[in-house]
Amino acid sequence: MRKITFSVATQEAMREEMQRDKNVFLMGEDIARQGGIFGQFKGLAEEFGKERVRDTPISETAIIGGGVGAALAGMRPVVDMHFADFIGVPMDEIFNQMAKARYMFGGQAKVPLVLRAPDGMTRGGAAQHSQCVEAWFMHIPGIKVVIPSNPADAKGLLKSAIRSDDPVLYFEHKKLFSVKGEVPEGEILTPIGKAHVAREGADMTIVSYSFYMTNVLTAAKELDKEGIHVECIDLRTISPLDMDTVYESLRKTKKLMIVHEAVRQGGVGAEVAARAAEEMIDYLDAPIVRLGAPFVPIPYSPVLERLVKIEPEDIVKAVKEVLGNQR
């Protein structure tokens, strides 16, 4: 199968949807002139013109506010947040307008908007350009939150998000943009709200998403060599959360670990762990383990930055600790 980068996969998704539906348009800082800071909008302005690929002023409030207005008026905007870290500026537009409009208008209005938000640590991005803030948004009813881990899902989830009649937050890890992966030719629509078992195993369930799926799968290969077979679940969507896939895995493995780049406190892992404890207590044969960043701002120093990252060796060690206590 052909291999393309995550960045190109998202371009394809937008191109196909823009060809399919004239109401789809793109809006954000530097996306027409520059093609997006990660190249994820490259060539689209030339192809579709600057009416449908619009550069905006540097005002997150204006970008999202405009997007919500356009969506309410019947358009299907894809708006870009540049860095997820900037999402605090237009927060009212997101959680009071975008998320609430359909409910408050009794279903007479809908907000089919996709908000692309590049997140995560690269190297030396420091405290304001490295964050993973996805957990904030799983706390807001009225928004779907997707967070792909590979090029195929990037394309499939973005296409599904554009076709969704409800607003979708699309978190994409900055380190993934240049990652190549197999993407089938033609139309793919990855369902929103459905997790994916990325690797099967019987000894423990590891739930993750986004860039850290790479680390989890690397760790799983390492553990394989030592006869430990972990099942790896890629959540793909964190709101609505597909716990059924997690439960089904837990019935087999009886042990649960959640790994994410965001801080551990109050993270997606906390929600997954709590639901597993509520629904599956009788199937738990070991304490649930969450791996996430310590509760600190992301440091600029590469040495300190390493300390807040979860690398494959950290996952291997944590898995062995849980299993080791049982042998």
Place this chain on the structure above:
Amino acid sequence: MAAEITMPQLGLTMTEGTVSQWLKHEGDIVKKGDELVEIETDKISNIVEAHEDGVLLKIVAQEGESLPVKALLGYIGQPGEQIGAAASAAAVPDSAKSMAAPALREAPVQKIAAGGWVPATPYARKLARDGGLDLTLVTGTGYNGRVIGSDVADCKTAATVRISPTAAKVAADLGIDPAAIQTAGRIMKADVLQSAGIAAAAVAAVPQVTASPVSVVPAHGEKLKGMRKVIAQRLGEGWRNTPHVHHTVEINMTEAAALRGKFIAMDRKFSFTDLIIKAMCKVLEEYRNANDSLDGAYIIHNPEINMGVAVAIDGGLIVPVIKNANQLGLMDIHQKVGELARKAREHTLSPDELSGGTCTISNLGMYGCDHFTPIVNPPEAAILGVCRTVEKAVVIDHQIVIAPMMNAVLGYDHRIIDGATAGLVTSRLREYLENPLLLL
């Protein structure tokens, strides 16, 4: 439900601790906050307190046992409560029963048998529930002896053998297959012993002797314990293992006193100890070798300079550590020394504040001491003894003048610090203290 008493983690670096002394007996009534058991690490001794009211149902970890952090030490519960797996009547030494104990003391001991609460994972409980299995019959192999799913599964496979946990342990110790033991009901410890041809009484007699608390206490004897025990061990170890050499230098403190006077005039106070810490750190920066430690076959080149400061407190001595002391200014050192000394007196130092030292300073000047030979604090390689400052007649530029003089003694581990290095260290220290502006 009985609550577990576990090995506390006294600071980040502690991985295991030793049970030095139980301060309560099995069956004693305890109140929240009561001192239960004394724990020792190589750095510190500490008391584990009761977190709830109840009865000390069972002591699991015996005195002298070294156990990892969070390991099970014992159980606290309500009088008469059963804790199952960890305890059985058979495990209680006969001496405990024959003592004329109050009724309350005996009550839990008698009732602890089969059928109590067992630490188990939720999944293990479900398996046991579904299979109609008594969890007390299952030996836990999980975290802290927890029964996990596979234990229940194993137990079901060997379902014909019903055995008490104590009996299972004795059987394992004696190398007997429980399946070979013939008995009408559940296999108890006595059945195992009988099967092994050992009279139960003979075995029971052994712990009676070793566990007897009435051993010989010398006249006027006080048990070596707590801080004194740690001091005795560490200084004994330091003295026995380290070939010590001591260098003494006499230092003219005129300039140091003048500098201190200027600071005081500006309402900023520091002590001579603070200044000597500053000077010693500077010296160690220049002669890193004196900041090394010896660890078996390796010389550790400590990247940090962490200065221990000996503090006398009621009943002994304690050495809190100023981390990265060389990076601190004089006023920061003054503030830190004050803080650590206060915490030392209030017994609130954390183990982390007591560990990681790479060199130590001990000041006996306030006791009028003119010379002493301090013992290095292993694994450090050097210690600086500071004596009193006293006015003496000294010759300076062919003139006899009166000057405040102070002796400083460097004690060092001659295995890794050579005499020449130590000589450089002490002479540089003198240079700094006689010309404190060089410390800027």
